[in-house]
Amino acid sequence: MSARPTPEQVLTLAPDSAAASAALPLANPGAWSAAGCDDGAVWGQYLATSAEPYNVAVDLSDDVGGPAYRCDCPSRKIPCKHALGLLLLYANNGVVPARRMPFAAEWLQRRAVRARSADEQAPPVVAAAVPTHDGGEQSQAGAGSLGGRARAPSQGAGSDPARSKRQLERSERMRAGLRELDRWLVDRVRAGLANPELGEAATWDRLAARLVDAQCGGLANRVKRVATKVGQHARWHEDVLEEMALLHALAVGAQHTSSLPADLADGVHVATGLTVAKDDVLAGVASTARWLVVGESRSREDRITVQRTWLAAGAAAGGAAGATTWAMVLAFGAFGREVMSEYEVGTAFDADVHWYPGGLPLRAIIGRIHGERTNGAAGPASASIADALSSCGWAVASEPWIERYPMCIAVVPAPVGNGRWVLADGTGSIPVSPAFTRVAELVCVSAAEPVVVMGEWSTEGFLPLTVFAGGQAVML
Amino acid sequence: MTDIATSAGAEWAQLITTAVLGTDRRPLPRAAAGWETVADAEDPATELLNRAAAVATARRAGVQPDEAPLLLGPPPADDRKMCSADAANQLVRLLRGEHEVLLAEWFARCAGSCRRPPPQLVPTLLLRGRRNPAFDIVARAVIGPLAAWLADAMPDLGIKPNPAVLPAGADPLLAPKPPPDSGAVVTAIADTFLDRTATWAAAAQMRSAVAALEPRWLPALILELNRAPFNAMTERTRVDLLGLAQLRRDMIASLTQTAGADVVALSRG
Known part of the structure; x- marks a missing residue:
């Protein structure tokens, strides 16, 4: 079987950010009964508010290109929040090995039989691409990445009509959310920042919730951060107007990306919360250099811990820092769990770095690392x-x-x-x-x-x- | 202040005043020269946000350094070398509450080898000593002149410039004295695992015995603990004692290194 996934990997399976955040509270051992796992699957009964528990199972054997899910809940999302919650619990070592529950054993056996017959008729790739629906069961070979993307979609996406329809729906939802955000900002300026309405948390929370629904997760988190600046000190109006003006610029920009320069449009996309598939980033041109891990910071966003690791390249210690190139690697941890640092501060290595699209190369993914990691504690170059x-x-x-x-x-x-x-x-x-x-x-x-x-x-x-x-x- | 900074400030002040009252109540003044938008929006509130975005970006992008204030004077010279990176890591673990019983010995050995703790741990040590005079006295002995300097530089930490005075009758923080026959202690500990009496209740006494053991007997103790038969009742005690013995062995090694070995340890880092 494949190795136990990390919580971060599990969250990337979510069809949208709403499902991901809905799954977090479900990864709680108290919400499950008879949760168990073995080499190829995880299963459990989710104690729902309805009388009957939901039977949830995830097939982890990766012979058909990704996990498959089944759940009794009425949600149409694949995977639904219950399957994600169960996987998160599994990723956090919260599920013990056990014998397969009857419903899980039966479902897995049916899948195995189907996979075998599909093997005989057609190559498995084709079988994986067609979602099957039978009875109350959902099963689909999971696509590894989130739906929307800011740049050229990966090969094959265009040939899948269901997927391009989903993308279209999503961008429609995002446009509606952006229009609403801008209307909200304009209304606030019309009524004045001194209006006591602005001091109420509910005013901001409603907007943030609407943005989450519209799948503009990046903007929703930003709105929440602006809300904390209200009333922070005597001159808070200045801080809030600055932030509102920038939100306005983003909202307007995101609705007119086709008339923006390509780099700026990409940057706007990423800032509004359109996720970029990791594979698309890795497909970009890499920059190979000697990278020094120089710093690490953490913050919490919506119950997820975000860890930023900063890498610097370009100039050795003592040299001028004018040529310093920066890269920032993000890692996420659910429910306040410590995120494990993949890159230790003070080490250095030769690596391919792939930046996310945008005019400002900062957020990146580390591709291949060449050679050993060495001590780089002598420090990076510094500037005045x-x-x-x-x-x-x-x-x-x-x-x-x-x-x-x-x-x-x-x-x-x-x-x-x-x-x-x-x-x-x-x-x-x-x-x-x-x-x-x-x-x-x-x-x-x-x-x-x-x-x-x-x-x-x-x-x-x-x-x-x-x-x-x-x-x-x-x-x- | 440059002209552009002045005009950006004036423009921003106009926008803020209107935004606080609301464009419904206060008309938006025309943009000053150089701050006009490319296209006028029909709605004054949109116009205000457009202009605010431009001015806010200009102000953020144009931040200049403030004037440098008066700098602090340097601390008195301290020509002792810093303890090795391994020893520093061990101190961090001890301060975190892991096998705290070894703290006194860490300080004693650090002072004995004429080393000082790494500076980033100094505030933690001094803050801990604020309510614990016995700790404060030994910690300041290894910290050296940096303690009084920091107390002066950061008065809001509440650190006193001089070490605390031990109240009459209080115990000083000293490393425990080894028992007369360390070999017998090792045998006794090994026996408690054989006859399964090494439960958690008996562990406190054994921990202080391990902390006091003559160092040359530590490898023998570690061997015995690794060989002890598995028993669910005593496993927790065994793991705890093993961790303590290993940490103490490593600590003694890293605090009694010669100068040459120290350099190797640092570059390994």
């Missing part, structure tokens, strides 16, 4: 504060909605009163983000000497992630 801010400026100009940009600077931490700290060098200083809690550690490592600090610059300030000193990379 003025130069780093100017690189950020170019990045903002090409994609104004970016929320954070990496910087690697050689600086000294210095107090400015009221417990606030800045990082300073010969060209000036930048404020440290109030979210940074490890100032004392940074101050001790620096000991009033310049140290190379890697971090994320955002409107809040600079969030240090790693400090390189004395031949060691210290994560903050």
Whole structure:
């Protein structure tokens, strides 16, 4: 059988982000009875609110190109949230090996028989492409990626009418969501930001929920983050107007992508939440270089932990950082579980990096790694504060909605009163983000000497992630 | 401030005032020269958002460094070398609550080898010492002059510039003294696993015995614990003692390295 999937891999099987977030609470051992697994399948009974539990099973034997699912629930989504929840539970080691329950054994046997007869008649690839429906059972060879894509769809998608219909429906839904978002923004500006309605969480939550329904997950998360800025300090109107204006730009831009330059259109697509299939990214041209893992940060979005790993290439320690190339690798973990770091901070390796489409190459996937991983704790090249801010400026100009940009600077931490700290060098200083809690550690490592600090610059300030000193990379 | 920054600020102020009151109540003033949009929107609210997007982007993209403030003075020189990366990792584990019984010995050996802990652990050590004078005294002995410097540089941490004074009658934090016959202790521990009396209740006593054992007997103890027969009642105790013995063995090795071995350990990293 195939190896046990990770929660992240399971979430990529979801037909849409709504199914993924609906599946998260179901991956709870308390919601299942008689959940079990063996080499080829996972099954269990989901204790639904209705009288009868749903019998759920997933066939993991990958002889037909992906898992197949069955569930008694009325949902038309394949896989439904119950199957996903069960897989998540399995991925988190929450399912114990057991004997197949009768319904699971029967279904799996029927599948095996069908696969064998299909084998005799036609190559298995064809069998996998045609979804079969019989009785209350759903079964389909799972497509490995999410439906929508921002760029040339993979081969074969065009020949599947059901799939292109789904894509069309999805983009229609997204357009409706974007129109609604823009109407909402314009209404708020008409009524004024001082309107007490804006201070109510429900106002924002309703909008975010509508955007999730419209499959604009990226924008929904953004709207939720803007909502937290309301009333945060005396000048919050400025922060919120900035964010609303950028949301407006995205909403309008996403409705007119055909008239935008290709790179900008791709960037807008990704920012609005259209997912790009991993295979499409990997099919792009790779950039092979020596990459140094320079930092790692985590944040929570909608019950999913997002981990960003920052990689830098281009210049060795001590050199000028003008040529530094950045790549950001995302990893996701469900229900606040720790995401395992695949790339250890302070290591270096030669690898092919494939960037996601867009005008600003930042988010990427690591393709092939060549050779050994070595110690790179000597540190990356650093820039002056003025130069780093100017690189950020170019990045903002090409994609104004970016929320954070990496910087690697050689600086000294210095107090400015009221417990606030800045990082300073010969060209000036930048404020440290109030979210940074490890100032004392940074101050001790620096000991009033310049140290190379890697971090994320955002409107809040600079969030240090790693400090390189004395031949060691210290994560903050 | 440059001209463009001034005009962006003025334009932004106009937009903010109108946005707070709402375009229904306050007409949107015309854009200043250089900030006009390409095409006028019919609706003033849309027009405001269009212009705000442009000005917000310009302001974000044009952030300049602030003036550098006065820098801190450097801490007094400390010519001791930093302890090895392995020793630092072991200290992190101890501070996290893993086999805390070894903390006193870590400090004693670190002081004995004339090393200092890595600077990123100094705040954690000092904060922990705020309520624990015995800990504060030994921790500051290895931290050195950085402690007083940090207390001065970051007064809001609430760290005192000088080590605490041990209240009368309180026990100082000292590494435990080895028993007179460590070999007998190893045999005794091995026996409790053979006769299955090494339950969790008996573990506390055995843990302090392992922490006090003469170091040269640690390999023998680890061997005995690895050979002990499996028993569901004693397994938890066995794993715990084994972890403690192995951590202590590694800790002693990493804190008594010669200078040459230290360099190798660091570059291995």
